[in-house]
Amino acid sequence: MRINILSLLICPLLLPCTSLRPTPNCIAPIGPFASIRSPNCAFGGDLDKRMTDATDEISGNNNFVLELQRLTLDFQQSNQPPPPEKVLTIVKKMESSHNDYLDLLTHLRLSSDYQSLEYYSLTVTHLKSKGLTLEDMNSCVSWQIESMKAYSESRIPPQPSKKVMSLIQSQQNPPMLSVPSITSPPFTLNEPILQDPVIKKTLEDLIKDHEQLINFGANYGSFDPLGKLAYITEIEKIEDRWFTFLGRLELMNVVSPKFKEETGMFLEGMGLEVGGFYELMDTGKEWMRDRAEENR
Template identity: 30%
Template sequence: MAALSRRLWPLRLVLAAALSLFGLNAAWSGTARRRVISVGRRAADSIASCGLMLPIGPLCPFRSEFWSSEAFSKVAEMDARRPRAMELMTKMQRGMISPEEQLELSKAMCESNDFWLANQLRLRYAEDFQGIEAFKITEERITARGVTIDMMEALVRWNSEWMSAMAEKRPPPPPPPGMDITKMQQIGNVDTELPMAEMAIPFPFLDGSKALKSDLVQEELSALTRDHENLIRFGNKYGSFDPLGKEAFLDQVALIQERWQVFMTRFELMGELNPEFVAASNRYFMRGKMSAQEFNSLVHSAQERMRADAQAERMS
């Protein structure tokens, strides 16, 4: 019994903190706990089919401390280099690239690939909820094309070596063992950028919006904002939660997302969404070649991967 108690105390700590966070009674019953989990699962499923722009996943305006790392400070710089790299890539495909430009493209591609690989490593082993979620989003996008993330990472490394060899007039290296390059080319280009959109996402609503004239609406939005920020902060140690604690956290995330769905519906109908938030969202959708509904489904699938990992951990 003592051993069981020691094993369960992290879950109690997580749930107690979460309950305190959302103003619930820490002495809730097992029936109430199951009811909250059931509601959380229904909320998660409803997000997958939602066609609204939602401030969730990469479009969440609240960032955890994980993203303040200097390692992510080059995101804007890498984005700024993208147009030039695309220009050179087009010239190479048309056979119109000069040797100097080929060297420039090779260097740019190698830097971009190395940046992506380094960040993938940070995301893969992150403790932070948003970091893990970002990794799972990348994993979901890649596996949807019939490729594992390990295969994609190997391909990115090989691509850097191939570009360098071509630029330096050396024989290109052989592809990674067991990799069908023709198949990879048929799958098409999978976006290998950091899946966090812009590092500063505008808030969805503007101060002074006519949709916020009601004191009740202001109070509801203030509570939602506070709860979401606190949850992101609390998720900084998500990786250290025990399996049931992780599932409980994901249920709370789903409930927060459902509350946003209500607000975004109201504000969109009134034409009161922040234009800067809409623009940032559309840039992300265009880059990922997806709709708002596909984005929400992607975030849902990534979080379901996290839930499956927690369940597998619990069963092991």
């Protein structure tokens, strides 16, 4: 069933948000850092498992990236070609990880859930900011895999395309936007300042409204175009409320150091700072707006 915009009761709010809204100097629990998850993105669910599978061999215990770095370092120091069997072992892990990542992207792209589609939009727009597309990323990684496989099997490697060659020459690796596993909440709720009745009520209302909106967005794919535009505006309003709340408490050092550490490590891995992340979030929403406008 298609959901009409009237069901959102926010008809006057259809214009894109162009306000210069203030943002905190730390990450807010929004987007991929939200502790509030839709049913489709629930911790321990199918999508969460897909995300873990897609990133485990890149940053998990079975990290082929470190193995590849060690192999490269050994080659540089000894000037001896790496053993083909070691290269083949790494290739198999790369291939498995790449297939898992492509499976994840397909699942996100075809989802009706807003939060899932938001992850996909961030991947697309992050690549676009580097002058790349998902096709570029896939071509580059596929060429790397096939070239290493050819080496391990004593074959001539495939000829790279012009785009892949330009990436090789610039030594630019296509970024893969993984979904962070943030285990620490931004607040323990035991902070003295959060015991203030007014502040506590503000936070409780914000969490409740955010949760209701995320759950409502599980059917985002069935919204009509105007409903999608209105829903994105509501997401921005929730973000603004988080920004205001965090902005008031930030100077009091209330945000959990562990939450800051985990979000900071993820941003560092993506080559982003806090401001860059918020810009990426805004760009991702504009990408989703454009997709909705195409169907009007």
